[in-house]
Amino acid sequence: MELTTVWFIAIAALWTGYFVLEGFDFGVGMLLRVLGRNEPERRAVITTIGPVWDGNEVWLIVAGGATFAAFPEWYATLFSGFYLPLFAILVTLILRGVALEYRGKRDELWWRGRMDVLITIGSVVPAVLWGITFANLVRGVPLDNSFEYVGSLGDLLSPFALLGGLTFAAVFVAHGAIFLALRTTDDLRRRANALASRAGLIAAVLAIAFLWWAQALRGETASIIVAIVAVVAFAAGLVANLRRREGWAFLGTAVAIGLAVVSLFAAMFPAVMPSTLDPQSTLTTVNAASTPYTLKVLTIIAGIFLPLVILYQSWTYWVFRKRITVDPVPLSSEAPSL
Known part of the structure; x- marks a missing residue:
């Protein structure tokens, strides 16, 4: 197997891990004020992801870094063409991280309420925009002969892309709700x-609508089969949730999200950014890749350090596996003085 293909698979695996893990983070954040009826419940909701949310975002950093190193042309075209949505994702993720860290630093209800708003925004906006971004990667975008994006922001907001945004957000909400059922009590x-x-x-x-549309646009037999299995896994997770088997339910939605992302990458391959203007302008794993020597060095580094990261994160989830109870919290409702 060529190293360009190896690194395409590696980047697909990194994005898969990111959406499976950060997906329930986003879902929990979106449900913070929905399921948390009072401050003790909201603190319990936050505590379920407190030890792991920042580790989950490591997958995003590694995915971005791997894309930059292995496929610099892909990275450059993606970040220039999708500048505004990716910048919005970055800003809201920063606000979300700050809110998660600083929410408990003050006892006043008004302070925690404002942090809750930032957590909610920082969960909804990235979920929707990641869906729009990946829908456009599958559908294709206007690229010229120099592999430069020549469209506008409106070109990124097609009906298919908007469906992708809604789908990502809705799936993450369900994934996050099942995670909360798994990690809380009473x-x-x-x-x-x-x-x-x-x-x-x-x-x-x-x-179902989004995956069907994606496969109709660019899918082949292998990606279609993976997409069908993803839908079956999601349905199995919902059935397990109805039976109050939250562990199996979470496994079902996690597998479903993972396979759905894999089906999107499989549908794209060997393209990394299809062009809607001219097939000759399509970025592929070959014309977007770094030199063979660079890919070889990257492969050695990844082979050493990636297993260590996976082992450490697995250990973290094992240590913080117990359910969270809702405990009373002493608070002050005083408003800030002028």
């Missing part, structure tokens, strides 16, 4: 379980 667990069933039905309809 009434909060029951409400998360019930919400996961309702949100899951909406997400399933959107996911």
